[in-house]
Amino acid sequence: MFEVIFLQFLNGLDKGSAYALIALGLTLVFGTLGVVNFAHGALFMLGAFCAVAFRQLITLETVTTDPEKLSPWGAPVEIREPLVQTWFGDFGAVLVNYSVIVSLLLAIPVMLFVGVAMERGLIKHFYKRPHAEQILVTFGLAIVLGELVKAIFGPNPHPQPMPDTFRGAADIGAFLGMQAGVITYPLWRLIYFLFSAAIIGAVFAFLQFTTFGMVVRAGMADRETVGLLGINIDRRFTIMFGIAATVAGMAGVMYTPLLPPNYTLGMEFLVISFVVVVVGGMGSLPGAVAAGFLLGILQSFASMTQVKAIVPGIDQIIIYLIAVVILLVRPRGLLGRRGVMEA
């Protein structure tokens, strides 16, 4: 029984990691700029499509036919050679193999740019407008981004292969000194969890231990005073928006081998991520992370057959049910500060 529970716990971690990363970005944006960003899921999706685009780019191939060799059907054999392989040789092959991880290098500048452009171009004008209008404009933006991706990449999901090295499963049970082969866990999910833990750690360290982070935290606490001290807080908040977009984008890139992305990916994650933010407490970074993992794990437990036998359909609604309960009994969320959006 312990193995089963432990396995479900592990299963919840990778989804929880994705929720936590998106919710972290949402909370950063809300905490700094006070904007409710419904387009944040679309940023996750854009990140995933950075990986797709990168792979399409490096797998551009030249097709040559060899008239000497014939396939069993009598047609000339087509020799496909990726251009990168012709240019870089073995390094090209490695590049193709590790395309998901390498595409992070593409995703980071792209997402940073998209984030900053979005904040300067559109969201800047909505600071003083009511939350309802912020929701509406970012919701519209999410539709536009989703449809743009659909227009470019088509409506079908694009499966991304994971690097060969990380295929297969890790035998966590044996690692922890239990019987081998009982608790195995797909290696890429483990990597995703470690990756997101590293990103979350980096964001917190950045906010906690750098001068820039200190100023941002001060600005979150009292924007006006920081402004009066002669610090250009708006510019720093813009950069934080870019960072939040980058975090969402990187989460999207690394998630592609687990779930083939298509243009609706963003909205699917957004709805849940909002629930995560609300459960964790609006504006609380540790709350967002904790609630992300918590809900991911609970969702995984709810989809156990034993649980479903007792409460049918619970796996479909558990996250929303928890959100409803939390909102009604503890409106500021699990770790929310008193008085922040407690209406």
Next chain:
Amino acid sequence: MSMSRKDLILFFGFSAVVLLLPILAAPFGAAYPDLLQRFMIFGIFAIGFNILFGLTGYLSFGHAAFFGVGSYAAMWSFKLLSTNALPAIIFAVIVAGLFALAIGFVSLRRSGIYFSILTLAFAQMSYNLAYSVLTPITNGETGLRMALSDPRVLDRLFFSTPPGTPVPSLFGMSLSGWNGFFFSAALLLATFFLAMRITNSPFGMMLKGIKSNQNRMNYTGFNTRPYTLTAFVISGMLAGLAGSLLVVTDPLAGAERMRWTASGEVVLMTILGGVGTLVGPVLGAWIIKYFENIFSSFNANVLNNFYSFLPDGAREVAVTVSSKFVGEGWHLSLGLVFVLIVVFLPGGIMEGARRIGARFRRSNARPEARREQLSPTAAE
């Protein structure tokens, strides 16, 4: 309480436009009953949504749930009671109302973004359940439809049931084609009348007060919750009415109508037309349904014909670019228009019309008259 002259003119003008739509829509190529019926149905849905969002300012992101529940309830009435549309609609409105009462009672304990997320959560729950555990009631992905073997208690009790697949009717009158349109049009006019009376009533004033400053309402001693709850239930009932009408036209109830995208659509309609106005939401619903219908039927051939005056190279570019915005991609145009509306014209088309009208009048009026026309700014 009698209606003012202005309201009478508005109502009769609106009725005339609605009833003459089969003629008025002809130049736009929209004068066929199936599409016009959708105009009516989504007009009702948007008016209902506007009673909540436009008057109280509570932004619900889960209204499609009531729409879907109305559809299912009407279908069950067709299956169990009678193929007559009247009991189906009444039953759907009651069920949707009860559903809205339950969800509203819980959701309205919070306001602002929390309210939006609560309604979204409830709608997603309904959608997920309709697809999974509630399959015996909703028939899951296949969707619920009528069958020859349905009990239809009332029909069998009083009439001999006609052979063949059952279809919705109204006391024996078929509801396909133009009959269906006029039936829906009558209900749209009734809904419009109701919305107009609510807006002008003391109850409506109360709702507007809640929108502009709920705290102040509370301080003056009003318990605002019963008012918002009533608005929520009325709004949910109208959504249920629209949902049931959709089943009357097209006897198939599916869960995808409860998806949050459907909730988003009614928000788009209302904003596009003009929040808080009477005619705006209907206008928004018509425009979106019209362009959905027209734009999504555009393909490369149509575009090639449209750009036939251009030289070959330019035409290809024009066709490639515009094909991203029509046909499959018409949602892209919708999203762009929506963003532009929210940024530049938060009051929607109605505000745009008012601004143009005001400018037009101003250029004719004398400077003295102009000063008088400046409306007083709202005091806090």
